[in-house]
Amino acid sequence: MEAYDVVIIGAGHNALVCAAYLLKAGYSVLLLEARSIPGGGATTEELLPKEAPGFKFNPCAINHLFIFLGPVIEELELRKYGLEYLTCDPVAFCPxxxxxxxxxxxxxxxxxxxxARFSKSDAQGYAEYIEFWQRFIKAVTPFFNTAPKSIVDIAGSYGLTHLQDFLSILGGPDTTLDLVRTLLSSPMDNINEYFDSEFVKAPLARLSAELSSPPSQKAMSFGAMMMALRHNPGMARPRGGTGALTKALVNCVKSLGGVILTDQRLENVLIDNGKAVGVRVSNGKEYRANKGVISSLDAKRLFLQLMDGSDVVELSSC
Ligand SMILES: Cc1cc2nc3c(=O)[nH]c(=O)nc-3n(C[C@H](O)[C@H](O)[C@H](O)COP(=O)(O)OP(=O)(O)OC[C@H]3O[C@@H](n4cnc5c(N)ncnc54)[C@H](O)[C@@H]3O)c2cc1C
Structure with missing residues (x-):
């Protein structure tokens, strides 16, 4: 049986980033992708070759925001592997x-x-809304960039300016309560506190919903980040489409010695003695993972479709 230190299920852009870091740390890595191309929701493809030959589409992700909050582009030297970002400005338009x-x-x-051309009070509200959510983003960014080990590790990644941002959104007892209230409210509740006009509320509600819940969803007010991020760090698109990010990651992974196999649909995670030790793909071939199996799929598909119920129970009791 072919063996690697780590086998990764799926080769979307998150799996590719994960593979690149593992390879840099000296592990051998195999990525198994069900589709005929890697990239998952981060591809650029000729979707209508007969009707529109030569035209390429981004079927899913188009605008890149969150990647600029972390060190991935620099640490993996993605520009060296062909990635070039084109900054977008304007960043949103809604008639x-x-x-x-x-x-x-x-x-x-x-x-x-x-x-302000249409509403002076909403212009003032917008400045306050973005200012609050940008402080929030700065305060939580270290969480994104820290391995989820312990509260001490997370605290250790807070520099002085991050601490200032964190304290500024916590502040005194009134500010803390206000923050908790804001975080428990829905995007729409939050937007209604700042604005009167529909022409401002509608696009902000739409962008808040990009976190995959409706604007009325309680405890999702932080969907406001989707607009605040467009101002800072800003929004960009890779030259050549979103798939250019995947291309650069594939180049990076391959140059570090990683193996990416496409048309390999995972059917089972192999469990031995309470540990994930390998995988089986739909053609019956098995791959061994000496250190572990990493899944880039959602928990439902991983635990309910790719594993036996008894194995899940065994794993969760280990
Ligand atoms: C319509 C739409 C628009 C979006 N727009 C944006 C945007 O503008 N900006 C933005 O930042 N984000 C956007 N997103 C979100 C973004 O596309 C995803 O968050 C991102 O692609 C997730 O990446 P991932 O690597 O975690 O997972 P995925 O990209 O889902 O990768 C998982 C991979 O696993 C493979 N796989 C699944 N099952 C198996 C199996 N059994 N065996 C082997 N392989 C398997 C899949 O084929 C896939 O390649 C959008 C999403 C959608 C759906």
Whole structure:
């Protein structure tokens, strides 16, 4: 049986990033991808070769925001592997049926000036809304970039400016309670506190819903990040489409010695003595994982479809 230190299920962009870090740390890595190309939701493909030959589409992800909060581009030297980002500015446009429109530039000031054409109070509200959510983003960013080991590790990744941002959103007892109230509310509740006009509320609600829940969903007010991030660190698209990010990651993984096999649909995770020791793909071939199996799939598919119920019970009791 072919053996690697780590076998990764799926070769979407998160799996590729994970593989690159493991390879840099000296592990041998195999990625098994069900589709005929890697990338998952981060591809650029000729979807209509007959109807529109030569035209390439991003079937899923288009706008890149979160990647600029972390060190991945620099640490994996993705520019060296062909990645080039083109900054977007303006960052959002939403015309309203009554002739008003929401036009957001990367600059908050310029955006407020656009809003002020139709509503001075909403322009002021927008400055406050973005200022709050940007402080929130700065305060939580170290969480994104820390291995989820212990609270001490997380605290250790807070520099002085992060601490200032963190304390600024916590502040005194009133501010802390206000933060808790805000975080428990829905995007729409939060938006209604800052704005009166539909032409501002509608696009902000739509962007908040990009975190895959409706704007009315309680405890999801932080969907506001999707607009705040467009101002800072900003929004960009890779030259050549989202798939160019995947291409650069594939180049990186391959140059570090990683193996990516496509058309390999995982059917089972092999468990031995309470440990994931390998995988079986749909053609029956098995691959051994000496150190472990990593899944980039959602928990439902991993635990309910790729594993036997008894193995899940055994694993969870280890
Ligand atoms: C319509 C849409 C628009 C989006 N727009 C944006 C956007 O503009 N900006 C943004 O940042 N994000 C956007 N997203 C979200 C983004 O695409 C995803 O968050 C991201 O692609 C997830 O990456 P991943 O590597 O975690 O998982 P995935 O990309 O889902 O990768 C998982 C991989 O596993 C493979 N796989 C599944 N089952 C098996 C199996 N049994 N065996 C082997 N392989 C398997 C899949 O084929 C896939 O390649 C959008 C998503 C959608 C659906």
């Amino acid at each position: 309203h049926p009554d002739g008003k429109y929401f036009l957001a530039h990367q600059s908050v000031e310029k955006t407020c000036a656009e809003i």
